[in-house]
Amino acid sequence: MKNYILFTTTKENLDNEIISLRSSGAQLLTVFANDERSVNNNFKIYAIFLMKNGDIVELSFFVNSDELYYESISRYFPSANWLEREIFDTFGIKPIKHPDLRPIINFPDWPKDTFSMRKDFINKKINPGKAKDFNFIPVKGEGIFQVPVGPIHAGIIEPGHFRFFVFGEDMINMQAQLFFTHRGIEKLIEGSSVNDALLYIERLCGVSSASHTYAFSKAIESIYGLNTSKYIEFSRAIILELERLYNHIGDIGNICAGVGFHFAVSRGSILKEKLQQLNFKYFGHRYLRGIICPGGLKRDINFDSSMFIELDHIESELKNLFESIKDYELLLDRFVTTGILHKDVAIEMGATGVALRASGVNFDTRKDIGYSIYPDLEFNVPFQIEGDVYCRFVQRFEECIESFKIIKQCFEFIKKLDDKVFFTDLSEIIKNNIGIGVVETPRGTALHWVMLDESEKIYRIHIRSASHRNWMVLPFCIPKNIIPDFPLINKSFELCYSSMDR
Amino acid sequence: MFKVLNYLLKTKVITKSIDELSASFKDFPFIDDSLCQKDCKECIERCPMEAISYDKKINNIKCINCRVCSDVCKSGAIELIERPIIINENSKNIETFRKKYKDSIHIRYVDAGECNACLFELNATSNSFYDIDQYGISFVASPKHADVILFTGSIVRNMQKPFLDTMVAIPKPYLVIAVGNCACGNNKFVSEYAKNSLLDDDFIDVYIPGCPPSPFLIIKGILKALGRVK
Numbered sequence: 001m002k003n004y005i006l007f008t009t010t011k012e013n014l015d016n017e018i019i020s021l022r023s024s025g026a027q028l029l030t031v032f033a034n035d036e037r038s039v040n041n042n043f044k045i046y047a048i049f050l051m052k053n054g055d056i057v058e059l060s061f062f063v064n065s066d067e068l069y070y071e072s073i074s075r076y077f078p079s080a081n082w083l084e085r086e087i088f089d090t091f092g093i094k095p096i097k098h099p100d101l102r103p104i105i106n107f108p109d110w111p112k113d114t115f116s117m118r119k120d121f122i123n124k125k126i127n128p129g130k131a132k133d134f135n136f137i138p139v140k141g142e143g144i145f146q147v148p149v150g151p152i153h154a155g156i157i158e159p160g161h162f163r164f165f166v167f168g169e170d171m172i173n174m175q176a177q178l179f180f181t182h183r184g185i186e187k188l189i190e191g192s193s194v195n196d197a198l199l200y201i202e203r204l205c206g207v208s209s210a211s212h213t214y215a216f217s218k219a220i221e222s223i224y225g226l227n228t229s230k231y232i233e234f235s236r237a238i239i240l241e242l243e244r245l246y247n248h249i250g251d252i253g254n255i256c257a258g259v260g261f262h263f264a265v266s267r268g269s270i271l272k273e274k275l276q277q278l279n280f281k282y283f284g285h286r287y288l289r290g291i292i293c294p295g296g297l298k299r300d301i302n303f304d305s306s307m308f309i310e311l312d313h314i315e316s317e318l319k320n321l322f323e324s325i326k327d328y329e330l331l332l333d334r335f336v337t338t339g340i341l342h343k344d345v346a347i348e349m350g351a352t353g354v355a356l357r358a359s360g361v362n363f364d365t366r367k368d369i370g371y372s373i374y375p376d377l378e379f380n381v382p383f384q385i386e387g388d389v390y391c392r393f394v395q396r397f398e399e400c401i402e403s404f405k406i407i408k409q410c411f412e413f414i415k416k417l418d419d420k421v422f423f424t425d426l427s428e429i430i431k432n433n434i435g436i437g438v439v440e441t442p443r444g445t446a447l448h449w450v451m452l453d454e455s456e457k458i459y460r461i462h463i464r465s466a467s468h469r470n471w472m473v474l475p476f477c478i479p480k481n482i483i484p485d486f487p488l489i490n491k492s493f494e495l496c497y498s499s500m501d502r
Numbered sequence: 503m504f505k506v507l508n509y510l511l512k513t514k515v516i517t518k519s520i521d522e523l524s525a526s527f528k529d530f531p532f533i534d535d536s537l538c539q540k541d542c543k544e545c546i547e548r549c550p551m552e553a554i555s556y557d558k559k560i561n562n563i564k565c566i567n568c569r570v571c572s573d574v575c576k577s578g579a580i581e582l583i584e585r586p587i588i589i590n591e592n593s594k595n596i597e598t599f600r601k602k603y604k605d606s607i608h609i610r611y612v613d614a615g616e617c618n619a620c621l622f623e624l625n626a627t628s629n630s631f632y633d634i635d636q637y638g639i640s641f642v643a644s645p646k647h648a649d650v651i652l653f654t655g656s657i658v659r660n661m662q663k664p665f666l667d668t669m670v671a672i673p674k675p676y677l678v679i680a681v682g683n684c685a686c687g688n689n690k691f692v693s694e695y696a697k698n699s700l701l702d703d704d705f706i707d708v709y710i711p712g713c714p715p716s717p718f719l720i721i722k723g724i725l726k727a728l729g730r731v732k
Contacts, residue, residue, distance in 0.1 A: 123694040154643035181615040184693025206619025269629035290568040324509045
């Protein structure tokens with residue numbers, strides 16, 4: 001990461017700042033609130049931006065507890081829409097002039113004027129209220145029908161409710177009610193020690209476990225002013241790329257499940273299983289948990305050359321598989337021109353990861369922010385142009401090839417290093433009480449923002465996962481497609497519900 | 503098309519039965535009394551889940567296989583074994599269920615609020631390595647078609663109603679299988695306000711703990727629930 005610039009403003013001056021950030025081409029990473037009434041008698045809103053040159057800017061302003069409102073950022077950065085609804089739901093701070101303030105986290109039976117993220121919220125079980133239907137924006141017209149789907153779906157997938165508005169088979173509009181698996185992770189972590197918090201972060205999203213622990217560790221390390229050694233960073237990079245590999249390869253197969261092409265599904269799952277067994281053999285966990293921690297790694301890893309021989313096998317098998325299916329008529333027929341995400345929508349709504357790169361934007365946090373040792377490595381950021389399902393399918397394959405390249409280079413670097421200390425103790429003095437960690441997870445950019453209190457317990461953590469960003473984009477790909485293509489489009493994004501709902 | 507066929511014919515059978523697999527999934531710590539130094543409390547103090555009691559028994563539902571205990575043990579008394587599956591002995595369902603269904607069963611899966619690792623392991627049970635279909639077990643889309651309700655995750659507040667609706671829709675007698683520590687009753691990973699207030703865990707018949715349990719253990723657990731393995 002290049003620079004982390006802190007920047008305070010006032011509620012009145014906010015508009016000007018936001019407009020100048022917008023005109024400079026900044027990308028909104030996240031917006032969230034923090035209850036700092038015990039520190040300075042105010043609430044505080046933080047907005048974090050990524051500048052064109054790779055700097056990260058944190059803009060913050062106070063909101064007085066008597067005047068719980070501010071002027072919405074969504075008017076200039078539409079990707080802040082859901083984040084500001086979350087602020088309204090969990091803090092009761094109203095973003096005025098916001099286009100759509102329906103509740104998002106709070107379900108219809110949630111008690112009124114109860115704000116779960118405030119510090120004076122009493123964290124106890126809340127009895128279910130009277131069940132009401134969700135509040136969807138109606139789509140009206142002759143011949144338009146509603147199709148409700150979920151929360152429990154037909155396959156082995158996570159819960160979420162979708163409401164399709166259809167005209168015949170064509171979808172006009174799709175709205176999603178998520179947060180069925182809301183576990184209150186951010187609230188849960190508040191007040192816990194760094195080591196305890198790590199357990200919760202590992203269980204934020206099962207299949208991006210290593211990436212999220214990495215971002216969290218980076219945030220904590222920047223709080224303690226710790227620079228980890230090259231050996232630690234190269235080892236971590238191998239772990240992160242292995243995670244990307246098993247996700248992407250599994251997804252290459254899984255997208256084909258959307259068209260019932262079982263050959264590719266079973267081949268993809270075999271390769272994914274091989275990678276996960278490799279994870280278990282060399283790292284002790286199929287989901288790479290319990291390895292990365294603040295300060296380094298929890299245990300020394302024996303990077304054996306046999307691991308790389310196994311990876312070579314998997315790479316050649318993947319290439320064979322992709323070669324045999326990439327121009328298969330059945331796939332092309334369903335994949336091409338389905339679920340197109342236009343480039344300008346992708347940028348405006350804050351799409352990230354595979355979804356963004358498949359729509360023609362050559363952006364990758366590993367390259368553009370250049371955190372950790374990634375600037376030392378040679379790799380390309382592949383991208384596609386059209387932004388349809390086929391592009392996202394091909395994009396995953398091309399990213400896999402780059403990941404194999406990165407892993408090999410890291411291994412070469414590790415062999416040359418003499419100093420192989422895998423853990424550095426965190427110092428006893430806190431350098432600054434706020435830390436930030438950004439990582440390119442398999443699904444895109446994720447951000448962890450951590451604030452510690454005097455007793456080194458976590459005062460507030462805010463997590464914005466890659467899926468949180470892409471869920472907002474999905475409805476834009478829906479119009480002009482037919483209902484049977486929805487599972488396919490959804491699979492091509494491979495969105496995670498659990499890191500969205502938290 | 504010919505490329506696909508050509509590729510298909512090259513591969514051999516890779517499916518394994520659970521007897522062949524049992525050696526490769528050892529992730530649950532076991533303390534060997536003969537090697538353990540009685541006055542050493544290192545593993546008890548370092549366990550992040552407080553899963554090891556003072557008489558050095560490991561709580562199966564609390565343990566998240568983080569491997570901290572086997573790392574800190576100086577005398578090498580902790581070895582990793584296959585995780586035990588727990589059958590609820592108070593359950594009256596199991597006997598009636600086993601009489602009625604011997605071989606083939608259909609499962610309705612519900613994600614009741616978890617981190618999706620258990621879910622992906624469930625998905626992995628149908629890949630060619632484990633191939634859950636070879637035992638006559640399949641996942642179905644509707645609870646009306648199912649004999650077993652299998653869920654993961656500590657049932658959270660927002661999922662309690664859909665979960666209860668599923669329980670009502672499934673024909674009797676049915677079996678409830680909990681997969682993963684959260685489902686088995688370890689509520690550490692859910693904030694208090696997000697917990698459900700309608701259910702407690704005495705409706706579960708079979709517990710398959712693990713964080714997450716391996717696909718092998720899930721298959722074994724289901725077969726054990728049916729009384730097909732010991």
